Amino acid sequence: MDCIENRILMGNEAIGRGLVEAGCTLATSYPGTPASEVLESVVAFARETGAPVHTEWSVNEKVAYEVALANSYAGKRSSVAMKQVGLNVASDPFMRSAYLGVVGGLVVVVADDPGPHSSQTEQDSRFFSLFAHIPVFDPSTPAEAKDMVERAFSLSEEYELPVMLRPTTRVCHARQNVICRAPRRLSRKASFEKNPARWVATPRYLTKLHGLLNEKVEAIARDKSFLPTRIAGDGSFARRCIIASGVAYANVHDLLREMGVLGRIDCYKVNLPYPLNRDFIETIDQQYDTVMVFEETYPTIECQLAARGVRGRRTKDVPNCGELTPDIIDEVLRKFLGLSPTAKTEPAAPGVRPTLCPGCPHRAAFFAIRETFPDGIFPSDIGCYTLGMNFGAVDTCHCMGACISQGAGFYHAYSADGGAFPTVVVTIGDSTFFHAGIPALVNAVFSGARIIVVILDNGTTAMTGSQPTPQVGIRADGSRGRRVFIADLVSASGVSFLRRCDPYDMETFRHHLIEADGYIRSNDGGVAVIIAEHPCILDRDSMKNQTFYEMTVEDSCVGCRICINTFECPGLVFDEGTKKAVIADGVCIGCGVCSTACPVGAISADSRSESI
Amino acid sequence: MNQQIIISGLGGQGILFLTKLLAQAAMDSGNDVITSETHGMAMRGGTVVSHVKIGSFLSPLIRTGQADMGFFLTAGSFEIHRAFLREGAPAVINTPRTDGPFAIDAAAIAREAGARMATNLVLLGFAVKRDLPFCTVSIMREAIGRLSPSRHRQMNIEGFERGLNYEGGAS
Ligand code: SF4
Ligand code: SF4
Numbered sequence: 001m002d003c004i005e006n007r008i009l010m011g012n013e014a015i016g017r018g019l020v021e022a023g024c025t026l027a028t029s030y031p032g033t034p035a036s037e038v039l040e041s042v043v044a045f046a047r048e049t050g051a052p053v054h055t056e057w058s059v060n061e062k063v064a065y066e067v068a069l070a071n072s073y074a075g076k077r078s079s080v081a082m083k084q085v086g087l088n089v090a091s092d093p094f095m096r097s098a099y100l101g102v103v104g105g106l107v108v109v110v111a112d113d114p115g116p117h118s119s120q121t122e123q124d125s126r127f128f129s130l131f132a133h134i135p136v137f138d139p140s141t142p143a144e145a146k147d148m149v150e151r152a153f154s155l156s157e158e159y160e161l162p163v164m165l166r167p168t169t170r171v172c173h174a175r176q177n178v179i180c181r182a183p184r185r186l187s188r189k190a191s192f193e194k195n196p197a198r199w200v201a202t203p204r205y206l207t208k209l210h211g212l213l214n215e216k217v218e219a220i221a222r223d224k225s226f227l228p229t230r231i232a233g234d235g236s237f238a239r240r241c242i243i244a245s246g247v248a249y250a251n252v253h254d255l256l257r258e259m260g261v262l263g264r265i266d267c268y269k270v271n272l273p274y275p276l277n278r279d280f281i282e283t284i285d286q287q288y289d290t291v292m293v294f295e296e297t298y299p300t301i302e303c304q305l306a307a308r309g310v311r312g313r314r315t316k317d318v319p320n321c322g323e324l325t326p327d328i329i330d331e332v333l334r335k336f337l338g339l340s341p342t343a344k345t346e347p348a349a350p351g352v353r354p355t356l357c358p359g360c361p362h363r364a365a366f367f368a369i370r371e372t373f374p375d376g377i378f379p380s381d382i383g384c385y386t387l388g389m390n391f392g393a394v395d396t397c398h399c400m401g402a403c404i405s406q407g408a409g410f411y412h413a414y415s416a417d418g419g420a421f422p423t424v425v426v427t428i429g430d431s432t433f434f435h436a437g438i439p440a441l442v443n444a445v446f447s448g449a450r451i452i453v454v455i456l457d458n459g460t461t462a463m464t465g466s467q468p469t470p471q472v473g474i475r476a477d478g479s480r481g482r483r484v485f486i487a488d489l490v491s492a493s494g495v496s497f498l499r500r501c502d503p504y505d506m507e508t509f510r511h512h513l514i515e516a517d518g519y520i521r522s523n524d525g526g527v528a529v530i531i532a533e534h535p536c537i538l539d540r541d542s543m544k545n546q547t548f549y550e551m552t553v554e555d556s557c558v559g560c561r562i563c564i565n566t567f568e569c570p571g572l573v574f575d576e577g578t579k580k581a582v583i584a585d586g587v588c589i590g591c592g593v594c595s596t597a598c599p600v601g602a603i604s605a606d607s608r609s610e611s612i
Numbered sequence: 613m614n615q616q617i618i619i620s621g622l623g624g625q626g627i628l629f630l631t632k633l634l635a636q637a638a639m640d641s642g643n644d645v646i647t648s649e650t651h652g653m654a655m656r657g658g659t660v661v662s663h664v665k666i667g668s669f670l671s672p673l674i675r676t677g678q679a680d681m682g683f684f685l686t687a688g689s690f691e692i693h694r695a696f697l698r699e700g701a702p703a704v705i706n707t708p709r710t711d712g713p714f715a716i717d718a719a720a721i722a723r724e725a726g727a728r729m730a731t732n733l734v735l736l737g738f739a740v741k742r743d744l745p746f747c748t749v750s751i752m753r754e755a756i757g758r759l760s761p762s763r764h765r766q767m768n769i770e771g772f773e774r775g776l777n778y779e780g781g782a783s
Contacts, residue, residue, distance in 0.1 A: 008635045008645070033651050118651065141646065141670055174672035175632065175647040177639045250671035258675075326675035345677045349692045351659020352622060384656060570657055586728055 009041075009178045011142035011171040015109055016041025017178070018149030019053075019079050023186040024107070026054045026071040028064035030435065031464035032083035033118035034172035035111035039081055040465070043477050051183040055476040057467050060400070060435040061086035065093045065108070072102040072162075073199065074190040077153055081109040084125050085399065089436070091128070094162075098132045099209040100201055101160040104188065105153035108134070112168045114296040115323040120382070120399060122321070124298035129164045130274045133217050136164040138273050138295075140250040142176040148271070159216045168296055170247040170323075221275035228280050233265040237337065239289040241266035245273050245301060248294040248324045255330055261337060270295075276304040284310075292317065292336045296324055311336075356387050358571035359591035361534030362456055365503040366393035367567055367597055369425050369454065372513045376423040377410050379403040381437075383429040384463045385456050390568055394427065401436025403428050408440075408449035415450070423517050424451040430486060431461040431469045438489060445494040445527050450520040452513065453529045455486060456503075458536040466538060490529050497528040504534055506596045537589060548590035549605035551583045557602035567597040613643055614667030615746045616674045620693040621685025623650075623657050626732035629759070630683060631662040633736065636755040637747040638666045648672035661693055666746055681744050683735055704739045706731055710780060714742070721774050729764070730771025737775020749776065 009017060016038050019027055029039035039055060046053040054071075058064035061082040068080040080090070087094060087110050094108070110128075113119040129136035137152055139145035145167050152163040197205050220226065228243070231253075242265060244252045249269045256262040266288075270276070273295070284291055285307040293302045293312035299320075302312040311317040318324070318332050334341050356363045366388040369378065380386060380394040381403040388394035396406055407426035414421040428437050433455055444451065461467040468474040473483035490498055497519045499512040509532065516528035535542030551571075557580040563572045564581060571588030572581050581603075592605040617634060621627045631647050638645035643666045650660035663674040679697045684690040687707040697703060706718040718734035727733075733756070739745055740752050753772065760768045 006639065008632070008639055141672075169651075170648055170672055173649050173651050175635045175645075175649070176672075177635075177645055247671065247673075250669075251673065254669050254671045255675070258678075326671060326673050330675060342677075346695055348661075348676070348695050351692050352657070352688070354623065354656040354658030357624075357656060387656065586723075 005180045006177050007180050008175050009142055009146075009180075010037060010173060010175050011139075011145055011167055012037035012111075012173070013041040014142040014146040014176070014178045015081075015149060015165065015167065017045050017180055018146040019107070020045040020049060020051050021181055021183045022077060022105075022150045022153045023051075023184040024053060024077040024079050024153070025186075025188075026068060026076065026078045027081070028056050028058045028067050028079075029081040030058055030061045030064050030086055031431075031461050031467045032086050033464055034113055034169040035081050035083040035086070035109065036464040036467070037172070038109055038111075039476060042079075047477075049183050051185075057476045059470065061090040062093060065090040065097075068106060069093060069097055069102070072104040072106040074104065074192045076104040076188050076190060077186065078104055079107045079109060082111070083119065084110055084112045084123055085120055086110070087125055087128055089400065094128075094134070095132050097162050098134050098213055099206060100198055101213075102156060102162055103160065103193075105156035106162040107149060107152045107156060108162050108164045110164055110166050111172050112166060112297065114168055117169055120397075122297045124296065124300060125164065125166050126273050126300040127298050129166070130300060133213050134162050134164055135217070135220055135272060136166050136274050137271060138245040139165070139167050139171050139271075140246055140269070142171060142174050143178045145171055146178055155220070159220060161213075161216055166246075168247055217275050220272075221278045223277075224279070226272040227277050228268040228270045230269075231263060231267045233267070234263060237265040239287070240291070240336075241268060241284070241288050242292050242294070242333075242336075243268045243270060243284070243301060244294040245270040246296055248296055248329065251324065251326045251329050252294055252333065255326060255333055259333070259337070259339060261339075265337065270301055273301050274304070276301060281306055292332070294318060294324060294329060294332075297321070353390070354387060355390055355568055355570060356384060357537055358569050358587055359537045359589040359593070360384070361458055361503050361532065361537070362388060363391070363567065363569060364506055364593045365427070365454060365456060365509065365532045366391040368503065368506050368510050368513065369393050369427070372510050373423045373425060373517070376425050378425050378427065379406040379410065380427045381429065381432045383432055383461070385427055385429055388427060391566070400432055401428070401440050404437055404440035404444055404453055407451040407453065408444040408447060411449045411451050412447075421450070423520070425513070426451060426453045428453065428455055429461075430455060430457040430459065430471065431467070433486060434469055434471075438493065441490065441493045441495070441527070441529075449527055450525050451527055452516045452520060453527060455490070455529065455531045457486060457531050457533045458539075459542065460536045460539060462536045462538060466536065486531060490531070495527055495529045497526075498531070499529075500531045500533055502534050503532040504591065504593055506593065537591070547592070547607055549592040549607050551588055551590055551592070551594070552604050552606075553581045553583060554602045554604055555580075556600060557581050557598075558600055560599065563594050563598055563603065567594055569594055613746060614669070615665075615681075616679045617664040617666075617745060618674055618679040618682040618693060618696040619662040619664065619685075620682065620689040621660060621732075622689070623660050625685040626729070627660050627662050627685065630732050630736060631664060632759055633752065633755050634664045634745060634747075636759055637745075637752050638664070640751050640755060641747050643746070644668060646670070646672045659689065659692055681739075683739065685732060685735070702744050704735055704744065706735050714739070714744070716775075716778060716780070718775065721778065722771050725770050725774050727767040727771045727774070730767050733768050733771030734775035734778070737772040738778050739775075741776045741778075
């Protein structure tokens with residue numbers, strides 16, 4: 001039965017659907033924009049079609065990669081999905097998996113974020129694939145991303161190599177009508193064939209494996225089925241051509257048509273940027289004098305081309321950083337084709353900066369930290385709580401889990417000078433703590449750092465769409481798992497000062513902070529941990545148990561704007577007429593916390609039973 | 613049929629849902645469609661924008677000055693993203709100051725109807741009634757019924773109908 005259906009799918013859903021249709025039996029991931037919806041879609045489509053797939057939110061990308069790798073050793077189709085910086089975390093198993101290879105197909109979905117819109121770098125994972133000698137597909141649209149999943153699996157199985165599928169934000173979060181089919185049932189039984197020379201591969205085997213890897217890559221580069229496709233020109237632009245891949249190709253295509261030049265200049269589309277097809281490299285070298293390459297984000301294709309007339313990001317004919325938006329490509333294309341430039345229109349103005357949601361428990365925690373330690377140093381981390389920057393309570397944000405180690409580093413820097421050291425208050429989310437915070441905490445404790453670590457435990461990975469953590473006890477597919485408690489992990493890391501409280505109760509939270517500061521400065525002090533526990537207000541179930549209040553700003557408001565500028569809850573706005581703060585109806589959720597933030601006690605809270 | 617639509621507002625105003633509805637309606641009316649939307653940090657109350665391209669496009673992004681119409685969930689979003697509109701393209705704006713040709717106090721209408729969260733649907737109904745987006749009333753009504761989560765379905769339909777029946781404003 002092959003029922004075919006046209007559906008609107010987001011790029012990540014199309015990839016998830018493709019994985020299920022291709023008979024993938026295990027899919028792992030760690031959430032991160034723009035990749036998060038891939039695993040969620042695998043769960044949804046596996047349920048819908050009844051396809052048997054083990055799905056998991058692993059604690060980090062390295063773990064996710066290794067779980068998928070072993071499923072593939074056992075002969076089954078496997079996948080792992082992550083955002084581009086997740087591959088930095090998974091790079092250790094990733095690099096070696098090229099040497100040792102796989103058995104069942106392994107598709108590594110790495111979502112890049114040119115721009116970047118939601119990331120700490122705009123690195124190009126295709127460069128990483130070149131570094132690792134792992135082939136990479138570069139889809140232009142959701143529909144194409146879905147088709148490439150099956151191609152990636154067959155390539156992976158043909159050469160026993162992991163294969164990367166590298167969508168970018170504009171593919172991940174595009175929606176398109178996509179053809180869906182019934183999933184393949186491969187019905188393979190797990191069978192791991194022991195082979196120590198390969199799976200244990202001590203150094204003496206590795207030179208040989210490296211040689212073998214080079215041969216595989218060479219063979220793929222000669223495979224005619226990966227020749228770039230071409231929209232042929234009519235000779236109007238002789239010995240000139242355009243090469244593009246990914247979303248840059250989609251933009252080039254739409255722009256050429258808009259300019260009436262589609263079909264007048266040779267335009268190549270590269271689907272497999274690494275290894276770039278050898279015949280293609282030769283054709284470009286021999287048949288063209290000038291070549292313009294559009295790709296995101298680094299010059300991966302450009303660097304593999306031999307011809308002298310190649311221009312692109314390396315030669316700065318295309319800007320060498322940032323997203324290639326239609327406006328940017330339009331300008332470069334017109335110059336390249338000798339067309340008159342488009343009349344300049346003013347670009348979109350900068351928008352409103354994001355802020356924590358009304359009623360967010362992090363706001364209360366940050367406000368209290370900032371107030372208690374006006375001279376503190378505040379390393380923080382990645383998640384919604386990075387927005388603590390708006391409150392002056394986040395001084396650094398580097399990469400997952402770095403805050404605890406950086407906190408320790410700050411302590412050592414100051415304490416080495418002798419005398420008083422500043423209070424270092426680290427903030428880290430619950431999911432980030434599981435991801436990379438645990439080794440950092442063990443290290444801080446053992447190396448004798450004296451810092452306060454506040455774990456902002458809101459019971460979810462809120463920023464990326466509320467995926468559960470191991471402490472919540474709910475797995476990716478909704479089933480129950482054995483819960484792993486943060487407090488237990490903290491104690492087991494050798495921390496002897498541990499407090500837990502609800503940051504909504506700002507008095508108690510402040511009290512714990514002061515107590516913790518005393519502890520880190522005491523003779524046998526070390527790392528103090530406070531777990532600030534309050535569910536994310538986007539969690540509907542938890543909200544059922546929360547008390548909500550009817551909020552009013554009384555006449556006694558002195559118009560100092562502390563609640564608006566420092567506490568920064570969108571639920572409060574300033575009335576320029578009365579020169580007083582007012583509650584914004586329909587925005588305020590009635591959490592009641594601002595009543596403790598107002599220095600003159602002008603905000604009152606009356607309890608009511610129902611949430612809005 | 614080719615049409616490019618821009619949708620702009622703040623995180624939490626239902627921009628994503630409008631994007632999904634337009635995409636579904638496009639497919640249901642027999643067109644190809646590709647859209648782009650904002651995710652991640654900006655969804656926390658920051659400025660978000662969606663692009664909807666109906667017809668034979670490959671790229672999900674609209675170039676400056678190329679959108680055939682726009683939905684703006686706040687007057688401020690119109691100021692920020694008006695540059696996407698082609699000259700003279702209709703801009704459907706939710707604003708208390710209903711002075712433009714397609715300006716409507718959709719938030720107030722939604723509140724009156726007890727469908728405060730359906731401001732986006734009021735705006736949509738208003739635009740569909742005036743034949744601004746490509747699709748018919750019945751196709752959009754069906755898309756709303758199909759894509760709304762059950763606990764919001766009634767509210768969404770109510771919002772859409774209020775927008776359809778709104779008499780004010782020029783057209
Ligand atoms: S409510 Fe309180 S904090 Fe806000 S402006 Fe008035 S006096 Fe200042
Ligand atoms: S009660 Fe105060 S802090 Fe809470 S959401 Fe309303 S305005 Fe914001």
